[in-house]
Amino acid sequence: MTVCHVVSHVHWDREWYRTFESFRSRLVELVEHVCAELESGAMAGFHLDGQTVTLSDVLTVRPDLAGRIRRHVVAGRLTIGPWHVLADNQLVSGENMIRNLFAARRAAEPVGGLTPIGYSPDAFGHPGDLPRVLRGFGLDTALVWRGAPAGAARFRWRAPDGSEVYAVNQAYHEAEVLWADAERRLAAFLDRERERCGDGPWLLLNGGDHLAPSGTTARVAELGGPLRESTLPAFFAAARAADPEPPLVTGELRHPGGRLTFLLPGTLSARTPLKQANWRAQTLLERWAEPYTALSGRAEQVPNLRHAWDLLLKNAPHDSICGCSVDEVHRENLTRFDRVTSVGEQVLNRCLGALGLDVRLYGDPCADEAVLAVLNPHGGPVTQGVEADVLTAPGRYPRAVYGPDGESVPFESVTIGPEKAFEADLDLLPDTRDALRHRVALLAEEVPPLGWAAYRIELGGEPVAVPETSPGRRAQAGPYTLEAAGDATVTVSGGGRVFAGLGLLEDMGDRGDAYTFDPVPDAPVHARLYGSSVTVSPVRTRLSLRAVLDLPAGLDDSRERRSRDAVAVPVTVDVTCWHGTPELHWDVRLDNRAGDHRLRLLFPAGNAPGEWLADAHFSLVRRPVEPELGPLPDEPAMEARHPVAPAQTFGSAGSGAARVFVAAPGLPEMQGLPGRDGDVLAVTLLRAVGWLSRFDLRTRTTGAGPQLPVPEAQCRGPQRFGLVVRLGDADDLTLAHAAAQARAPMRAVQARPGTAVAPRHAGPRLAGGLLTALKPAEDGDGYVLRVSNPTGETVTAGLTLPEGAQVSEARLDETAYPAAELALEEFELPPYALRTFRVR
Structure with missing residues (x-):
């Protein structure tokens, strides 16, 4: 008989429609209840979600539960991890995911270890690099749901570099099957699983959001048939034995789902200030605090770094970073980001001091x-x-x-x-x-x-x-001529090409919620220019535009159209060219006084290859150019396809001399649209909504959470957005380097008056590839340097390290590979390669 593996579990959102503290008090009750069920034999096993943060959350207020938890973990009755938090892994960086897995290992060590299953069923889609990250930590399985191909119950999921995991596509919320009217519901569930998985084995995840299963052993015995209490590792072993070579799926998992399997792409743009704060805090740790800690040898700062990462990771779950929680939750998120920044800047300053650069401005201010x-x-x-x-x-x-x-x-x-x-x-x-x-x-x-x-x-x-400013719409900026139009767009001429209409501000009504964009059938609104000036200095030229968006104040009472009441939203756009560099810098500032709308910045390219390029985690991804929305659903509990997609930093439309590259750190929602004369890259600046979830949308035909008001999701008040634009032909690696420099621009800091500073100071030097990490080694012995080739072409790289450095190669989890001779002066990085070096 085919076995249906019953795995009792809970999906625990740390914060969502209630605050963290409210949910934590229930989590403590749940863990105590689970321990009692396991000890009494009422349940044979329990999966405490895929995240170890639940342990620290509980043990902070109930340390007396530590011994009971450890006994069950060691005995295999209670499984945890492999993540520290169940992050939305599209909105964080690849290095963030790696720190997440390291944090889980540290948290799990005192209680007995982690599950070997790459468990991530509720993220709103998955990046194509996730199999590579899992394999880098010795994990060769993944349990996913949202974004997985609807027809593939099991599949081999391959990353761009060829890394594969055995993936299972399974809805995690099946509590009702065994809890009420069990015989009828179980029969219906088994019928669905036979249709999806054939002769099995099957998996029944007995649990859901914030639920505590009880008496599973007795219920399974009562119902009998194919049901067996089990664990995730046991199910995966049985699935592999029955179906060792399932279909192959490559790349990111952002496929349209079936009933209730929502991708919820509106979360990419809900509460933009959260996304911007995450980018700043994440970049501070990855590109500044970690590298300078490693290079300065200040090992005493590592605990501070880990504390900062713990704070940052606690903002990474999908209900947090996605902006789809109540206002109280997101106020705490912003406070956490501030705390990360405080720790990270202090670590950086201490490490700079150890390297000979004191940045404390103490004593007599400079006079000479x-x-x-x-x-x-x-x-x-x-x-x-x-x-x-x-x-x-x-x-x-x-x-x-x-x-x-x-x-x-x-x-x-x-x-x-x-x-x-x-x-x-x-x-x-x-x-x-x-x-x-x-x-x-x-x-x-x-x-x-x-x-x-x-x-x-x-x-x-x-x-x-002092720079000189004069009125005008036209500026000569290095190789470019910039000219402003009445809709506050800029035409850029230079090198024999003309790029017209760059930076069009387009605003549409949005009757949606934090999860889903739901457009209002009114004409979009564009900006109206009323003033401009040109500022020239010896180092840069800036074209400054003063404009207004005359927007409806919100929705009317029917929520079908935008209000007749209008508000003026003032906008300032500065387009700057630093003399001697190829980039144009767009700085957009506005005071959002309207509600229920989405504002995008559009950049048309000069031709239409039909696809657009973006950076994912450790690889670049090409996506098709598609219309704004797919057909509206006409069945209950379905979702329209909305082809916006996440970008870590940049998007690029067009090709050859007509190519347009836009780096938009902290603005992850982009889309490639068909335009009148070519493809158009659309970057979402903000989406202003007033509801956590609604049940009356056209683009999603049921709720995605409770219908609660979230007035702060309207993002009213001052907003600022920075983008970097490059025009014309460039290879993919050049654009990846440009994106990295836009994501982490150089800093200038004043040295302490009267102290000696070396004219130049250099660390390791990388040619060819991209540096993705330089961090203290987890075991404290030296540091780790990671190099990537995010493109589909082989890249020749070279690495110069301090004389006498001992170098070995390792997995992502810093487990050493067998010793081999390394030729670092010149080596090849195959397409989409990622290499990790241990330096002692």
Whole structure:
């Protein structure tokens, strides 16, 4: 007889329609209940979701449960992990997912270990690189649901680099099958599973959101038939034995689902400030705090790093980072991001000090000269425009800037005003001094990798290098001519090409909720330009546009159309070109005074290849250009296809000389649209809605959660968005490097007055590939350096390390591969390759 494996479990959202603390009090009750059921024999086993954070959440308030939990884990009755949190793994980085798995290992060690199953059934789609990440931690299985191909109950899921896992597509919420009217519901469930999986084995996940199964053993014995209490590892072993070579599925899992199997793509753009805060905090840890901790050897900062990562990971679950919880939850998310930033910046400053760069502005403010250190977090030299605030003594102004070799450097300086400068530290008494703040901008050229270049600022009694501003719609910016139109778009000419209508602000009514965009059948609204100016300095040219969006205030009472009441939403758009660089920087600021709408920025390309490119985690992905929405569903509990998709940093439309590249850190929702004269790349700036979930949408024909008001999801108030645009032909690797530099731009920091700073300081140097991580090794022995080739072409790379460094290669989990001779001066990275090196 075919066996139906019954696995009792809970799916535990730490925070969602109630706050974390409200849910935690129930979690404590659930864990105590589960322990009692296991001890009495009422249940043979239980899967405590796929995340170890449930343990720390419980044991913080009930440490007395630790021994009971450990006994059940060691005995195999209670399974946990393999993740620390069940993250929305599309909205976090690949390195974030790796830190997630490391955190789970540390959390599980005291209680006896992790499940070997890559359990992630409720994420709103999955990146194509997930099989690679799982295999890098010794996991060769995955249980998924949303986004999996509807017709594939089991499949071999292959990442772009060829890594494979054995995947099972299974809905996790089947509590009602055994809980009420069990005979009828069980028969219906088994009929569905026979249709999906043939002769089995079958899997019944006996549980759901925040539910506590009881008496499973007696219920299974009563119903009999094919039911057997089991575990996830036992089911996967049986499935593999029965179906060792299921169909192959490649790439990301964002396939349309069936009934109730919603992909919920509106979560990519709900509560944009959350996504922006995650990008900033994640980048701070990955590209700044971790590398400089590793290179400075400050091992005592590793616990601080791990604490910061724990805070950041707690914002990664889908109901948190996706913006689909109640307002109280997301206020706490923003506070957590602030805490991550506080820890990360302190770690960075301590490590810079250990490397010889003290950034504490203590003592007499600079009167004769100040020193700016431009920091480069990337594996190769970078040329980029930077801005920094410089504190001087009152009445002293930047007069000249000299580079690390003593050469004169063009610069721009604007005086912000006087202030009381305060500094204090463990070895510094609190000190307040009168100072004058200036904002200095310069083009930093060929800054050494993973180090800095120091710029000396000569001070004098009169301000110089102040930028000049004049009215106008037209600017000559390096190789480009920029010209503004009446709808606040910009036409860019240069190199024999004309790109017209870039940066169109398009606003549409949205009667949807936090999960789903549901357009209102009204005409879109575009911006109206009413003023413009051009600012020129020795280092950059800026075209500034002042515009307004005349928007309906919200929806009318019927929720079918937008209100007749209008509000003016002021918008400022600055398009900046740093002299000597190929990028254009779009800075969009607005005061959102309207509700129930979606605002996008559109960038048309000059031709229509029918596909657009974006960066995923460790690989680039091509997606088809499609209309805004697919057909509306006409059956209950279904969802319309909405081809927006996640991008880690950039999207690119068009090809060859007509190609348009847009890096939009913190703005993950993009779409390739068919345009009148070519393909169009659409970047969502914000989506303003007032409901957690609705049951009356056209694009989704039932609710996705409770119908609760969430007024703060309207994102009212000041908003700011930064994008980097490149135009014309460029290969994929060049664009991947440009995206990395947009995601983690160089920083300029003022050195402590009177301290000596090396003109240049360099760390390891990488040529060819992309540096994705430089972090202290988990075991404390040296550091780990990770290199990727995100493109479909072989790349020649080279790695230069400090003399005497001992290097070995490892898996993602830092388990060493067998010793082999490494040729690091020049080596090939195959398509989509990812290599991890241990450096001692």
